[in-house]
Amino acid sequence: MRRLRALVPVVVPVLLAIADAMLVNGLELDLEVGVSMLAAAALLLRRRFPLLVFLFTLPGLYIGYIWFAPMIGLYTLAVRRPGRARLGICAVLLIAAHFFPYPITDFELTVYRENTLVLIDACVTSAAPIALGLLVRTRQELASRVEDLTRSLRREDRLLADRVKTTERARLAREMHDVVAHQVSLISLQAGAVQVSTEDPEARAGAKTIRELSVRTLEELRHMVGVLRADGGEAAEAHRLAPQPDLTELPRLIEMSALDVTYEGGVAAGASGTKTVERAAFRTVQEALTNIRKHAPGARVRVRVDPVDAVRGEDSGRGEGSGWTAGSGRAGGSGRAGGSGRAEESRAAHGLRVEIRNGPPDAAATVPALPGGGHGLVGLRERAQSLGGTLEARHTSDGGFVVRAEFPYGAG
Numbered sequence: 001m002r003r004l005r006a007l008v009p010v011v012v013p014v015l016l017a018i019a020d021a022m023l024v025n026g027l028e029l030d031l032e033v034g035v036s037m038l039a040a041a042a043l044l045l046r047r048r049f050p051l052l053v054f055l056f057t058l059p060g061l062y063i064g065y066i067w068f069a070p071m072i073g074l075y076t077l078a079v080r081r082p083g084r085a086r087l088g089i090c091a092v093l094l095i096a097a098h099f100f101p102y103p104i105t106d107f108e109l110t111v112y113r114e115n116t117l118v119l120i121d122a123c124v125t126s127a128a129p130i131a132l133g134l135l136v137r138t139r140q141e142l143a144s145r146v147e148d149l150t151r152s153l154r155r156e157d158r159l160l161a162d163r164v165k166t167t168e169r170a171r172l173a174r175e176m177h178d179v180v181a182h183q184v185s186l187i188s189l190q191a192g193a194v195q196v197s198t199e200d201p202e203a204r205a206g207a208k209t210i211r212e213l214s215v216r217t218l219e220e221l222r223h224m225v226g227v228l229r230a231d232g233g234e235a236a237e238a239h240r241l242a243p244q245p246d247l248t249e250l251p252r253l254i255e256m257s258a259l260d261v262t263y264e265g266g267v268a269a270g271a272s273g274t275k276t277v278e279r280a281a282f283r284t285v286q287e288a289l290t291n292i293r294k295h296a297p298g299a300r301v302r303v304r305v306d307p308v309d310a311v312r313g314e315d316s317g318r319g320e321g322s323g324w325t326a327g328s329g330r331a332g333g334s335g336r337a338g339g340s341g342r343a344e345e346s347r348a349a350h351g352l353r354v355e356i357r358n359g360p361p362d363a364a365a366t367v368p369a370l371p372g373g374g375h376g377l378v379g380l381r382e383r384a385q386s387l388g389g390t391l392e393a394r395h396t397s398d399g400g401f402v403v404r405a406e407f408p409y410g411a412g
Contacts, residue, residue, distance in 0.1 A: 014043045017069040024065050036064035043072055050077040054090055062097040070094055071129045078133025079140075091126040098122035174379050180221055181376075182290045188214035189258055189293055246278035247305065250285060254303060257289045264304045277407040280383050281305060281354045284391070287376045288356035288403045298362025299400065308351035308406055351389070351408040360399035380405065 021036030039060030046053040054073035061070045074090060099115075099122045101107055109115070188211050195207035245253075247265070254261045285303055292301055377393050380403070384391040389407040396402050 010044060010047075013046070013068070013072045014040055017043055017066065017072065020066045020068040021060070021064060032064040036060045036066045036069070039064070039066060039069040043069060046073055046076040047080065050080045051086070051090075055093075058093060058097045061094070062100070063102050065102075067125060070097070071125060074126070075129035075133040078130045079137045082134060082137055087130055091130060094126045095119070095122040098125055174383070179286075181218060182286050184214050184217050184221070185290055185293055186256065186258065188218075193258075245282045246275060247281060250282055250303075250305070253282070253286060254289070257293070259289060259292060259301050260299070261289075261301045261303055264302065264306070276387065277352050277409055280387055280389075280407055281352055281405070283383065284354050284380055284403065284405050285356055287380055291376060292356075292358050292401075296358050296361040296401065298365030299358040299360060301356065301358045304353070304355040304357075306353050308353045351406055353404065353406050355402065355404045357396070357402040358400045377403075 017040030018037065021033065021040055025032040025036055027033075039057040042053045042056040050073070054070065054077050057069040057073045060066045071094075074094060077090060078087060099119055191207045191210040191214065195204050195211065198204050198207065250265070251263060254263050285305075288303075289301070292299060377391075380393075381391045384405050384407065387407050389405060391403070391405040393403045394401070
């Protein structure tokens, strides 16, 4: 079937030209029939040598008065070699071969009416195959461009899919570090406390096993996060696939942290248009508490969440080692938990500031052997910058550490 489909466009024009020659000149072998048959046979090479084949068919038109062979030759030339000058000259040659009779001595110049009709007929005979050939060539070019555009769209779809996968890998890496590391480190800390306080050998052995498994899990997580961050890209904060925590869950996070924390909240959680900022603030506090459990066990911690405009005036009077409250002041234990006046300030504020400050570690506390991937503060800084904010992390003069981040509400 493929060979048949390839032969039909080659053979059918030749058969039409032969039939045309026989109908016009008859079956008697003479000069007209011979020239017409040669012109018809030349059409077999019209795709390879379109210009030469067309020129070879002109004697058939001039001597044998055949039409199909030169018209098919001119059509093929228009499809394959569509130069304006070339087509113009060939059109003039076809008109001349059609207009002037054979022999030339039979031409009568004074027969104006008949000459005009023949000239019009010759012009139509010349223009029709050129127009059809150019139309077919234009259609082929359009089909080729449509195919190119289709391939380009498919390639763009694949690139978009790869980009989405890359973005999700980066988001997964960040969430793994923010969520899993926090929970596993908390499990390890609680297991260490049970191991130290219990007198039951079996319970102590079980707590030791849990702690070792937690450490091993964090180590594996560190390698996995490194691979995901190496292959991933920037995660889009506005396109989360699942509900994410905000400031309403911050007191519960602090309560479960097993640290001596004072929480000072001066912003209304869930304010309109600030979900992304609240999520970033939550992750900042979560990562900071995880780092404190790793590097500063037994330290007292203060967590402050305030509107940026409200914080600027009062924060200038605080020193780096100031204001540590008693251990009883745990999550939500501060007297500065936001009232109605502070809620109004938060709505009018232009941004949100989160500060996590811890004092020096307790020398008597046992430092948990928890591995670190080195991606925590880097991820927090990337998150803050993606929202148009800033993040500062540094040691304080009293031997503690402070993490301070500011997020504009416009980013949410």
